[in-house]
Amino acid sequence: MNLHQKILLLSLVVLASGCDVLNTTDAEGTRGRGAKAFDPYSSSASGAISLSLLQFKGCAILPNGLPVSAGSLNLPGYPSECIHLTDGVPLGEPRPPTEVLTVTPGELYFLREFTAMDTVVNEHTDLNDRRSPAAWIRNKSLFKDLDWSGMTIGRDEWRALNNRGSFQRETLYENAAWMLSDDDALTLEVLDADGNVRATATYKRKDFLAENSTTGRTRVSWATLGLLRPRYPNDPELQPDPDYGGLLHLTGVKVSFANSTNPFNTFRMPQLNGEGVIRVTWSLLPEQPFLFPVTFMPEPSREASCYKLDADGLATTERVPCGFGLKQKVSVAKPQNGKYFMPGDTVDFRLSLQDGDGHGLHPREALPTFNEYMGGKSNGFSYFNEFMLVTFRDASSSESGFKVVGPLQDLQVGYGTYKLPYFAYPVTSEPFYYLDPGAPYLPRGGDVAPPTQWSVTLPENAKPGTYAIFVKGHRSFMGERLNRLDPFFFQVGQEKPTVYPGRVGNCQLCHNGVNSLDNLHHGLSVDHVEACKTCHNDETVGFLPDSIHRLHMSSRKYKQNKADCTMCHLSRESTLRPSIQVCNSCHLQSHGSDYFDLKFERFQNTPNSYGNCAQACHVSTPPTQHVLPRQ
Structure with a gap:
């Protein structure tokens, strides 16, 4: 392809995609995107605060899963008793909610996320009956009045839950008329305690970037967790895994639109004090408004917490009121030679979590406890929350911790083994949690305050280069819900920095401005997109090539030629790693059931579905229907 042809192709991509491909004025290595005069993702310093509204079975909930009380308000249609997600699964009996959702009067807000879900647990237990879950979804769920015409069975697949042999089988229901709509809208109204509308704004559904089940967004499905692998394709006698603790059947409808592409569409929270309500009316359910009781808390009334x-950026004993936002800071102790660490050295570092105004969220030596988080006493900082992950299917904000990896130049996707060509701590897919997911259920676990100082020992054969501490955090404060994933670097074995392999990229062609990657999902800048593979290296958290392909192939906003691998793959080598996991991300049931057994082999076994098919059949026959990089 000559230069003229390349320019013509790029022009066609711009026209087809709607992405402002040629606008590269934003510096992708900085926090906060958008117009310089109005940066909607700079929290306290921004032109507007992002607002997330969550609801479960008709009740507004906080991001920790606890339901919000209507207080003294008389809200027809709002339940007086709510399910507490923190009761675990199966779901407990409804009881009066007690939590409060606070917002700041006088502040400009914009709706960044609207998520509502209905579900039943252990009601549909016949693994060969897909009709009954579909009937509940269409006729009994809180979303029964949507237009379900055209609904079909989409993906029906198995996924590993862990590396101990437990699996989940899930049937996704797709193509209903309401799912395909893009001309509907959400009307947001802020009401005072007397029911008077004091502010309003309308948000088009197509102006939200994310509504994809891959990232935990809109999802209509029936899933069974805790199964052993089937003996053969379409095995009707599926068996529970005795080590999982019993089968868990989840039937749910989740409607979730997130990450506004137009955060300049703002409304001012009215100057009120005390109780009120935010009412969201979806044009597809005009007679079923979604209610979110709020408490207006003026800034002078905020507790100095x-x-x-x-x-030095360390917390003193002086208390101040918190602001919006989340900053994560890491201070790495100097190596012995003052320049770089050596193989076998211990890397000591200290963590400081702050709001956007530079105030500490925690004391100098300790992070909040789990009980402080659940009790609203953690200044909004959030921990791993199994309740939200399993039942609410919240995939973006369910863990806080860190991972140490390096050197950067050796990072690569896992190909069916934990024998990685680079150092990783921990070596498996999950990060090191500040609080282990099991900790709250151990004696005193909920009252344990994690330290702010951590140590990681490098292996004796650590390769030279640049290493990174990736810090992942989540915070919810006054209606704002943020995710952050920040890298902090140190050198091993040499002073000269090294860089990522450069095999994939170009994300900034579409992900710029307010839609930059560090404003989406986990909050990792596009500069570090190749680091995603260090956690997403198996199916338990989402195998990276599988997840990325699914996300973009099923997105109505990604209108480029989906067979053109050159959009994201910068090297030919990066496209020549076909595997069952990778190919099935776009081509359902590639090879049918010919390699059925490989799907259920554990990640560390060989061969498995993550393995490189190119080393076997496809070494001389790379995919012919795809546009691959030449080099």
């Missing part, structure tokens, strides 16, 4: 920092 954050900490003033000293000149």
Whole structure:
């Protein structure tokens, strides 16, 4: 292809995609995107605060899963008793909610996320009957009045839940008329305690970037967790895994639109004090408004629960009111030679979590406890939350911790083994959690305060280069819900920095401005997109090539030629790693059931579905229907 042809092709991509491909004025290595005069993702310093509204079975919930009380308000249609997700599964009996959703009067807000879900647990237990879950979805769920015409069975697949042999089988229901709509809208109204509308704004559904089940968004499905692998394709006698603790059947409808592409569509929270309500009316359910009781808390009324920092950025004992936002800071102790660490050295570092105004969210030596988080006493900082992950299917904000990897130049996707060509701590897919997911259920686990100082020992054969501490955090404060994933670098074996392999990229062609990657999902800048593979290296958290392909192939906003691998793959080598996991991300049941057994082999076994098919059949026959990089 000559230069003229390449320019013509790029022009066609711009026209087809709607992405402002040629606008590369944003510096992708900085926090906060959008127009310089109005940066909607800079929290306290921004032109507007992002607002997330969550609802479960008719009740507004906080991001920790606890339901919100209507207080003294008389809200027809709002339940007086709510399910507490924190009761675990199966779901407990409804009881009066007690939590409060606070917002700041006088602040500009914009709707960044609207998510509502209905589900039943262990009601549909016949693994060979897909009709009954579909009937509940269409006729009994809180979303029964949507237009379900045209609904079909989509993906029906198995996924590993862990590396101990437990699996999940899930049937996705797709193509209903309401799912395919893109001309509907959400009307948001802020009402005072007397029911008077004091502010309003309308948001088009097509202006939200994310509504994809891959990222935990809109999802209509029936899933069974805790199964052993089937003996053969279409095995009707599926068996429970005795080590999982019993089968869990989840039938759910989740409607979720997130990440506004037009955050400049703002409304001012009215100057009120006390109780009120935010009412969201979806044009597809005009007679079924979604209610979110709120408490207006003026800024002077905020409790001084954050900490003033000293000149070194460490928390003092002086308390100050918290602001919006989340900053994550890491201080790495100097190596012995003052320049770089050596193989076998221990890397000591200290963590400081702050709001957007630079106030500490925690004391100098300790992070909040799990019980403080669940009790609303963690200044909004969030931990791994199994309740939200399993039942609410919340995939983006269910864990806080860190991972240490390096050197950067050796990072690559896992190909069916944990024998990685680079150092990783921990070596498996999950990060190191500040609080282990099991900790709250151990004696005193909920009252344990994790430290702010951590140590990781490098292996004796650590390769030279640049290493990174990736810090992952989540915070919810006054209606704002943020995810952050930040890298902090140190050198091993040499002073000269090294860089990522450069096998994939170009994300900034579409992900720029307010839609930059560090404003989406986990909050990792596009500069570090190749680091995603360090956690997403198996199916338990989402195998990266599988997840990325599914996300874009099924997105109505990604209108490029889906067979053109050159959009994201920068090297030919990166496209020549076909595997069952990769190919099935776009081509359902590639090879049918010919390699059925490989799907259920554990990640560390060989061969498995993550393995490189190119080393076997496809070494001389790379995919012929795809446009691959030449080099």
